[in-house]
Amino acid sequence: MTELSAAHDAAVTDRGRLAGSAYSSDRDLAARQSLYQWQTPRYDLPGIVAEQLRGVNGRVVDVGCGNGKFIQRLRQDRPDLTLLGLDIAPGILAGVPGPVAVADATRLPLATSSIDAALALHMLYHVSDIPRAVRELSRVVAHDGLVIASTNSDRDKAQLDDLWQRAAGDVLGTGRGPARISLSARFSLEKAPASLREEFGRVETIELPGTVTVHDPEPVVAHMASYRAWADQHDVPFDATIERARTILVDHIARYGSFEVTCLGGILVCRR
Numbered sequence: 001m002t003e004l005s006a007a008h009d010a011a012v013t014d015r016g017r018l019a020g021s022a023y024s025s026d027r028d029l030a031a032r033q034s035l036y037q038w039q040t041p042r043y044d045l046p047g048i049v050a051e052q053l054r055g056v057n058g059r060v061v062d063v064g065c066g067n068g069k070f071i072q073r074l075r076q077d078r079p080d081l082t083l084l085g086l087d088i089a090p091g092i093l094a095g096v097p098g099p100v101a102v103a104d105a106t107r108l109p110l111a112t113s114s115i116d117a118a119l120a121l122h123m124l125y126h127v128s129d130i131p132r133a134v135r136e137l138s139r140v141v142a143h144d145g146l147v148i149a150s151t152n153s154d155r156d157k158a159q160l161d162d163l164w165q166r167a168a169g170d171v172l173g174t175g176r177g178p179a180r181i182s183l184s185a186r187f188s189l190e191k192a193p194a195s196l197r198e199e200f201g202r203v204e205t206i207e208l209p210g211t212v213t214v215h216d217p218e219p220v221v222a223h224m225a226s227y228r229a230w231a232d233q234h235d236v237p238f239d240a241t242i243e244r245a246r247t248i249l250v251d252h253i254a255r256y257g258s259f260e261v262t263c264l265g266g267i268l269v270c271r272r
Contacts, residue, residue: 007233008182012186015088018126023092025091025092035212035261045070047073048208049073050074052148058115059081060082060084061108062084062085062118062121064086064122065100070121072096084100087100105133106129107136108136108137110140111140116145117147120147122184125188147196151188152184152264153189153190153265156262156265157261164180168180177235178234180227181227189264193205201271203268204268205267205268206266212260213259213260215257217250220249220261221246225242
């Protein structure tokens with residue numbers, strides 16, 4: 001691991017940063033989620049998760065529940081389930097329908113085999129000790145239960161990475177600037193199955209490819225700006241790079257009519 005990637009990993013997993021700025025409210029998470037309004041095909045991610053839970057009865061925990069998008073859907077579609085939301089960031093739990101609690105994924109406050117299903121959606125890359133978190137998920141879930149995780153591919157949103165490096169290079173006057181931080185790289189769609197198979201015999205990957213097409217720069221700008229909690233990790237003036245990216249987008253859309261971003265995320269359904 002290079003010194004730079006080690007610093008990025010430390011920043012992505014720093015609990016003070018996660019709870020204090022990145023997820024102190026749902027503003028930045030909502031900005032990242034909202035980009036998918038312009039994706040084709042549109043995936044109803046909470047609906048897909050609810051469908052995977054169709055054979056589950058009893059208790060379900062959403063570990064790293066964030067702003068509660070999945071809990072809210074399950075309360076609506078599956079009122080028979082007993083739901084619990086856990087997150088390390090107290091601020092983001094404020095709007096989540098209870099019960100919720102502040103908890104660390106590597107030390108879940110749950111009895112062994114006490115849960116029928118656990119969700120770990122777009123969050124395991126924020127855990128400093130991923131194998132330990134996977135063991136904890138395995139510990140709390142009943143033997144015939146399941147764990148549903150999700151993350152993004154290493155190839156996800158490559159056009160945003162390119163846009164960032166181009167904008168950063170313009171700001172620095174260096175041609176191409178340094179890469180922007182990747183949140184999901186530590187637990188990408190390519191790496192996740194091997195991590196999960198340490199505890200689960202069957203890991204099914206459901207890939208969700210799509211293309212985001214915008215005719216206005218603002219959804220893309222908001223998505224890029226949502227990484228402000230990690231601004232110090234980008235080795236470039238953050239606000240200036242965002243503004244330069246906006247100008248590049250305006251010019252691109254004026255010339256071509258739209259800006260396209262190819263996306264690849266996925267859900268991993270784990271059973272013993």
